[in-house]
Amino acid sequence: MFILGESDVRKALDPLQCLKVTKTALISLVDKKGVVPSRLALSYPNNPLETTRVPSSASDTKDTAEDWTLIKPAAYYYSNGDHNADTGTDKNEKNRSSNLPNKVTMGLKVVSIRANNPSHGLPLVPATILLVDAPSGTVNTVLAGTYITAMRTSAGPALAVQAFQPNVQHLVVFGAGAQAECHIQLMELALQRRIPKITIVNRTLERAQQLQQKIFEQRSEDGEGILGTVDTVSLNDKLALADALSSADVVAATTNTITPLWNEDTNMTLKRGCLITGIGSYTPEMQEIPPFVVDRSVVVIDTPEALQVGDLKHLRISSISDTSYPIMLAGHAFQDPKAVLQMQEVAQKDYIVYKAVGTAIQDVLQAEAVVARARELELGQEIDMG
Structure with a gap:
C-alpha cells in the first residue's frame, strides 16, 4: 500500500493542475464518466437519527453549525482515448489506449467538520482519501486529504x-x-x-x-x-x-x-x-x-x-x-x-x-494526480500489508 502524508501531498499537489482536474471532475458529472453514490453522514456528537437537535455545548450557538463526518465514494470511468484525463497519469497511455480496456479510477474520502479544531491547532476540515485498485477491489493507496480538500x-x-x-x-x-x-x-x-x-x-x-x-x-x-x-x-x-x-x-x-x-x-x-x-x-x-x-x-x-x-x-x-x-x-x-x-x-x-457542496469525484481524481506526481518526485512510502 502506498502511503502519502500531508507534507508530501503539499509538495506533490500542483495548483495549476488542480484547476484542470477540478474542471475535468465537474464536467464528468454531466458527461456521465463520473459516478458519485450517495454519501454517508454521521453527526457529532448527536445521533443523526434523532429528530431534535440538541446543542453539543454551551458554545453551540445559532452561529455555529453542527459537526459532521462524511464518507464519500466516487469512481471515474475513462473512455478509450482519454486515459490521462488531465489527472497526471501516464501521458503515453493515451497513444496505446485503443489496445487497453477502459480504465477505472475508484476511491473514497472520509472528511469531517470539527468547529473546535482550530483552537487546538488542528484543521477545521480533516480528511483522508483512499484509492482502490479497481480490478482487484483492494485499497492500494492512503493519502492525507486535508490540503487536497482545501485546494x-x-x-x-x-x-x-x-x-x-x-x-x-x-x-x-x-x-x-x-x-x-x-x-x-x-x-x-x-x-x-x-x-x-x-x-x-x-x-x-x-x-x-x-x-x-x-x-x-x-x-x-x-x-x-x-x-x-x-x-x-x-x-x-x-x-x-x-x-x-x-x-x-x-x-x-x-x-x-x-x-x-x-x-x-x-x-x-x-x-x-x-x-x-x-x-x-x-x-x-x-x-x-x-x-x-x-x-x-x-x-x-x-x-x-x-x-x-x-x-x-x-x-x-x-x-x-x-x-x-x-x-x-x-x-x-x-x-x-x-x-x-x-x-x-x-x-x-x-x-x-x-x-458548491463538493463532490467526491474531485477528491478521487485529485488524489490520483497527486499520487502520480509524488511517485515522480519519489515521495511517500510503500507499506507491506500482507
Whole structure:
C-alpha cells in the first residue's frame, strides 16, 4: 500500500493542475464518466437519527453549525482515448489506449467538520482519501486529504471567476482560514494575475489580519511586492462591510455559518454583475449567502445536492430539470460560460451565484494526480500489508 502524508501531498499537489482536474471532475458529472453514490453522514456528537437537535455545548450557538463526518465514494470511468484525463497519469497511455480496456479510477474520502479544531491547532476540515485498485477491489493507496480538500474546494470558485468575472478588480472574501487563503491563491492563478484589491472579512479581526500578513509575506518572498491592497474588515463593522460589498466584483464565502453573512440593510448592496461564490454551507441549516441575493441571481451549482442546502433551499427546486428558475450545473457552465451570461441576460438577473457542496469525484481524481506526481518526485512510502 502506498502511503502519502500531508507534507508530501503539499509538495506533490500542483495548483495549476488542480484547476484542470477540478474542471475535468465537474464536467464528468454531466458527461456521465463520473459516478458519485450517495454519501454517508454521521453527526457529532448527536445521533443523526434523532429528530431534535440538541446543542453539543454551551458554545453551540445559532452561529455555529453542527459537526459532521462524511464518507464519500466516487469512481471515474475513462473512455478509450482519454486515459490521462488531465489527472497526471501516464501521458503515453493515451497513444496505446485503443489496445487497453477502459480504465477505472475508484476511491473514497472520509472528511469531517470539527468547529473546535482550530483552537487546538488542528484543521477545521480533516480528511483522508483512499484509492482502490479497481480490478482487484483492494485499497492500494492512503493519502492525507486535508490540503487536497482545501485546494479542490477553492478550485471551483476560481474556475467560476475565470469563466464569469475574469476582469475582477475587487475581491471580498468572508473567512480567514485555509479556504480563504486557497481561494485567493487559486483565483489569482486562474486569472494569471494579481487581483488589485482584496478585502478579508472575518468575525475575529485578528485572524483576518494574520491572513493579511501572510499574504504580504508570501508576495514579498516571491519578489513581486504587495501589488495592490489587502484590507481587513470585521464582520460586525456594518459600515465598512457595506462599503466593501458596494465595490466588489467577486464575493467569496468560505465560512461554516448558519446565519447569512450580510443582510438587506441600507447600503448593504452589491453592484450589478457581481459574482458570489459559496462553499461553506453543506446542510439545510447552514447558510452563507442571503436569500435576497440568490433571488436576484442566476445560479450555478456543482451538484444537484447543492439545491438542498440553506443558501438555495428557499427556491424549492427539487431537480436541475426544473425550469422555473435560471440554474445550471457547473459541468455545463464551464463547458460553455457564455450560456450562463446569456441566461443571466434573458432572466434579467443582477448577479451570478456559484454554489458548491463538493463532490467526491474531485477528491478521487485529485488524489490520483497527486499520487502520480509524488511517485515522480519519489515521495511517500510503500507499506507491506500482507
